Amino acid sequence: MSTAEETAGAEAQPWGEVTPDAARRLLLAAVEAFAERGYHATTTRDIAGRAGMSPAALYIHYRTKEELLHRISRIGHEKAVAILRTAARAEGTPTRRLAEAVSSFVRWHAGGRTTARVVQYELDSLGPEARAEILGLRRQVDAEVRGLIEEGVRSGEFDVIDVQGTTLAVLSLCIDVARWFNVDGPRTPEEVGALYADLVLRMVGAGEAGPAQR
């Protein structure tokens, strides 16, 4: 709600809101470890080691290993909602705003692949209450994109029959970037963002912006 202007960029200074410095280092180490090996395969000793601390230090700042995942997941989802909301509520036609939303959402998943992987693929590792809270944020993500597509359909720019299904597909396409994107691969996050924005505009039947290079 308060983080307004630092939403668009790649990841300027992420996790800035995690206040005790040691707690932030631990959280960052946990993100890396969870992304590399998965939540269940990561040990608290590994997290503490990456942060340059003893295993016991973790429990000064977090009650359990799951609380670490919960914090990561919530901050990441809030960031995702903020990115989409910023793009969706900007000025311009639905076409332009949808393109910007997809492009920035994809850039976030590709550039911050480490974080995005944890956020998108470790939901089931959370306990029931934590998962329920995160699912609420996911509904907000869905609502932003669906609203944008509905707007385009209403204005006649888009040609979509199954709005909810298309929304699901668009989000699915963006989210899966976190699974396959390779930092050492041939594409930059910006290139994938541009390609995907074009593909999504085609999916919604946006007036032939065609296969332009931008």
Place this chain on the structure above:
Amino acid sequence: MSTAEETAGAEAQPWGEVTPDAARRLLLAAVEAFAERGYHATTTRDIAGRAGMSPAALYIHYRTKEELLHRISRIGHEKAVAILRTAARAEGTPTRRLAEAVSSFVRWHAGGRTTARVVQYELDSLGPEARAEILGLRRQVDAEVRGLIEEGVRSGEFDVIDVQGTTLAVLSLCIDVARWFNVDGPRTPEEVGALYADLVLRMVGAGEAGPAQR
């Protein structure tokens, strides 16, 4: 290579090739458990329990827990390749074949979500040699779809600039179905397959088959 005609359907009698009956029951139990909780969160005691056997019974048919995952992953990937190959090498225009390939691939991911989840999301839990072998099968999957798109571009039916990027996006879209599809949800695998085939044809700019209901 030999499995030729039993490729298209949903999952007629899967795992039929796993020969000792107890070994198949164990493998089926492992698929369920891995899909529900992930490889690392699943215990060998849980797998054996689901199969109605003692924990030690597992080691009569499989050397390690990882060998179970390896077998599941290989059989699943071979099935995936077979599905795409059958559709890609059928008769008809590239448009029709691409639609059929996407539709059947999606039906497999949605209907056999349990298996597909393990196959698509537990690759990193394999050791180096096993992972290398599976990656070879994934390259075959990629090649089938890429070949189909190239064919459509050559024939003038498709309008695609970045063939490799579009191939990646199409596969990504299909694969991610295994993550979000819910058997109790409002859509059948067939419906999702039809929707996705339409969306993919739009992505490749296939001549206005438009938003037809089929």
Place this chain on the structure above:
DNA sequence: GGGCACGCTAAGCGAGCGCTCACCCTTGCC
């Protein structure tokens, strides 16, 4: 019909797990 190979179990080994506890340094305040 005696022997034996095979599929399976009960019990348990060593290791590593998440997490705790008693204690130690540093820092800031009077």
Place this chain on the structure above:
DNA sequence: GGCAAGGGTGAGCGCTCGCTTAGCGTGCCC
């Protein structure tokens, strides 16, 4: 300078993990 507070450590508890081993029942072969 004394001292409380809080961030940090070394050692280790209780537990569960993947996997092993000794032995048991059953059915097939000669």
